[in-house]
Amino acid sequence: MQNTTTAPVLKVVDLSLGYLTRAGEVKAVEDFSFELAQGQSLGLVGESGCGKTSVANCLMRLLPDNAVLRGGQVILDGQDIMALPEEEIREYRWSRIAMVFQAAMNALDPVYRVGQQVVEAIETHGVEGTQSDARERVARLFRMVGLDPALMERYPHEFSGGMRQRAVIAMALSCDPAVIIADEPTTALDVIVQDRILRELKGIQQQLSMAIIYISHDIAVVAEVTDRIGVMYAGRLVEYGDTADVFRAPLHPYTAALMGSFPSITGEKRVLANLSGEPPNLIDPPPGCPFHPRCLHATDRCRTEFPPRVVLGSQWADCWHPLNGEIPDAAQEGVV
Amino acid sequence: MQPTQNSVQAFSPETLVSVSGLTRLFPVGRGLFRRTTSFIHAVDDVSFDLDHGDSLGLVGESGCGKTTVGKLLVKLLEPTYGEVLFRLPGLTPQAGSPEDPIASSAITSGQMRVFRRQAQMIFQDPYESMNPRRTIYDTIAEPLAVQGIGTVMDRVDLVSEILMLVGLTPPATFLFRHPHELSGGQRQRVAIARALVVEPTFVVADEPTSMLDVSSRTGIMNLMQQLAHGLGIAYLYVTHDLAVARYMCHRIAVMYLGKIVEIGETEELLHNPLHPYTRALLSAVPVPDPHFRREPPDIRGDLTAPIDPPDRCRFYDRCPLATLHCRDNPHPPTEEKGPGHWAACYEV
Numbered sequence: 165m166q167n168t169t170t171a172p173v174l175k176v177v178d179l180s181l182g183y184l185t186r187a188g189e190v191k192a193v194e195d196f197s198f199e200l201a202q203g204q205s206l207g208l209v210g211e212s213g214c215g216k217t218s219v220a221n222c223l224m225r226l227l228p229d230n231a232v233l234r235g236g237q238v239i240l241d242g243q244d245i246m247a248l249p250e251e252e253i254r255e256y257r258w259s260r261i262a263m264v265f266q267a268a269m270n271a272l273d274p275v276y277r278v279g280q281q282v283v284e285a286i287e288t289h290g291v292e293g294t295q296s297d298a299r300e301r302v303a304r305l306f307r308m309v310g311l312d313p314a315l316m317e318r319y320p321h322e323f324s325g326g327m328r329q330r331a332v333i334a335m336a337l338s339c340d341p342a343v344i345i346a347d348e349p350t351t352a353l354d355v356i357v358q359d360r361i362l363r364e365l366k367g368i369q370q371q372l373s374m375a376i377i378y379i380s381h382d383i384a385v386v387a388e389v390t391d392r393i394g395v396m397y398a399g400r401l402v403e404y405g406d407t408a409d410v411f412r413a414p415l416h417p418y419t420a421a422l423m424g425s426f427p428s429i430t431g432e433k434r435v436l437a438n439l440s441g442e443p444p445n446l447i448d449p450p451p452g453c454p455f456h457p458r459c460l461h462a463t464d465r466c467r468t469e470f471p472p473r474v475v476l477g478s479q480w481a482d483c484w485h486p487l488n489g490e491i492p493d494a495a496q497e498g499v500v
Numbered sequence: 501m502q503p504t505q506n507s508v509q510a511f512s513p514e515t516l517v518s519v520s521g522l523t524r525l526f527p528v529g530r531g532l533f534r535r536t537t538s539f540i541h542a543v544d545d546v547s548f549d550l551d552h553g554d555s556l557g558l559v560g561e562s563g564c565g566k567t568t569v570g571k572l573l574v575k576l577l578e579p580t581y582g583e584v585l586f587r588l589p590g591l592t593p594q595a596g597s598p599e600d601p602i603a604s605s606a607i608t609s610g611q612m613r614v615f616r617r618q619a620q621m622i623f624q625d626p627y628e629s630m631n632p633r634r635t636i637y638d639t640i641a642e643p644l645a646v647q648g649i650g651t652v653m654d655r656v657d658l659v660s661e662i663l664m665l666v667g668l669t670p671p672a673t674f675l676f677r678h679p680h681e682l683s684g685g686q687r688q689r690v691a692i693a694r695a696l697v698v699e700p701t702f703v704v705a706d707e708p709t710s711m712l713d714v715s716s717r718t719g720i721m722n723l724m725q726q727l728a729h730g731l732g733i734a735y736l737y738v739t740h741d742l743a744v745a746r747y748m749c750h751r752i753a754v755m756y757l758g759k760i761v762e763i764g765e766t767e768e769l770l771h772n773p774l775h776p777y778t779r780a781l782l783s784a785v786p787v788p789d790p791h792f793r794r795e796p797p798d799i800r801g802d803l804t805a806p807i808d809p810p811d812r813c814r815f816y817d818r819c820p821l822a823t824l825h826c827r828d829n830p831h832p833p834t835e836e837k838g839p840g841h842w843a844a845c846y847e848v
């Protein structure tokens with residue numbers, strides 16, 4: 165069922181978000197834009213603190229009190245959800261855009277039966293029908309994510325990590341959303357369970373033709389499950405493109421460094437390149453290219469002027485000195 | 501439950517640690533009057549050797565007993581059955597020649613200080629493993645003080661030196677900071693410095709990079725390898741990540757529910773996995789290549805806890821190759837299936 169219409173289901177334009185702290189404003193997300201069509205999957209990757217989860221929380225309009233929106237739009241079904249009042253956002257949240265949370269243990273209430281929690285999500289978020297309709301629907305969702313519907317009567321502590329993550333996925337699917345955000349959905353799980361859940365999630369996504377955003381620090385996971393990838397650094401998207409193209413030939417040195425720092429069980433064993441230094445302080449980000457303090461290719465220009473956008477086929481990157489696609493090797497780059 | 505001794509090799513001069521029939525049970529399900537009703541077989545009849553300067557990766561899913569093996573090796577836990585033999589400088593049995601290895605159980609309380617100097621551990625969580633009130637200097641100098649190495653003045657130099665080695669430069673800017681002022685990667689460097697400052701012969705590293713971000717992870721892995729090779733330290737590297745084990749270790753041992761199911765040279769084990777569990781584990785690892793089509797791992801059911809497991813192959817319930825023979829016989833012995841490549845399976 166290929167149904168990739170040209171009109172994007174989700175469109176984010178120039179999103180900028182800050183957090184007010186005693187030390188100053190943390191510029192967590194800066195000029196962030198992307199589009200997502202029906203049935204498409206996007207992977208957002210980057211180090212911790214790069215703004216991945218802030219983007220997700222923004223899309224769900226689940227922001228802490230100290231967050232300030234500095235501009236931009238999140239257009240879902242033609243409606244800018246950043247401009248909606250809180251009462252109206254509830255109609256969108258879960259029914260049009262839903263989230264699979266990182267820590268499945270915390271996403272489930274320990275004192276309620278798991279099935280009841282999903283039923284509640286359905287009832288609260290405006291799917292018509294009686295309680296028994298809702299229960300029937302939950303049973304169907306449970307089967308879809310590979311859980312026995314009999315488990316609806318159990319409590320979260322009786323579930324294994326993988327089962328909990330499946331229940332959380334069922335909850336996210338409960339109101340037929342057009343977009344699902346999966347924030348590190350398998351990070352806490354063992355590889356065999358991770359493999360199963362990712363396969364199921366991908367199958368469901370294709371079957372229902374949903375758009376999905378995977379947020380992950382693990383580029384191998386993103387390589388396997390997404391067709392687009394966005395690499396984030398210091399609150400910005402620094403490279404974006406078809407996953408296959410970006411992995412074949414990254415343009416941004418940060419993308420290449422990230423890829424070069426993951427060990428793999430396939431291919432020749434190679435020396436991993438250190439990505440030295442730490443991500444910048446986002447209260448006072450460095451001038452010019454935010455990556456310049458850690459970049460091996462940085463020149464004076466990178467230190468002063470914000471880089472231009474380089475476009476190559478499906479790919480783009482904001483960089484003064486885009487690469488021609490090699491992943492750095494420690495030996496070759498001479499870093500330790 | 502009598503431990504059988506699998507794959508016991510002679511204690512050769514290169515051998516640093518020799519583990520045989522190591523078993524650790526934890527009581528669970530205390531019934532009425534706190535009677536112990538059953539046991540978790542966290543580590544069950546595990547045997548392997550570690551040579552001087554060697555590195556062994558202990559790999560498996562959560563709950564397979566890999567951390568327990570690590571703790572048994574450095575005597576943070578005592579085994580229920582089985583024995584660990586060490587050949588460590590300054591440690592010899594009460595009665596015996598200085599060349600003789602010493603059994604873990606024979607180490608007297610008086611010898612523990614020497615043992616702690618020789619066998620160090622690096623923990624998973626650098627946010628939990630350090631006293632937040634003590635400075636970096638205090639943290640690293642403490643083992644020196646306990647071991648009586650150097651004078652107070654010497655220790656400042658020794659600590660500065662090790663800080664340089666672990667890449668916290670210039671040392672003067674780190675000496676009097678507190679852990680909360682450091683990033684996760686920097687804290688883990690302090691943990692490594694604290695373990696190595698007493699010049700141990702072997703180190704158990706329990707998932708030292710799993711809490712860290714991508715960028716600091718690579719740095720810590722490279723640092724550990726460099727230092728271990730430079731200082732001739734042997735290590736046991738406990739990890740759930742096969743790719744990390746491949747990067748860090750000469751040999752890999754795969755654990756499943758308290759048993760080592762396969763052990764061999766890293767590349768040999770990865771390219772020619774024998775045990776069906778190793779195969780399943782390998783095929784579940786995501787590959788950072790969008791064109792690579794990975795087959796789903798051939799494994800049934802879910803991971804269980806090894807509470808009073810039946811006396812048959814631990815992997816029987818999930819194994820794609822399981823036969824009646826596997827059902828009716830005890831857990832298979834660990835056999836050498838190729839040079840240095842051992843597996844515990846009736847069907848390979």
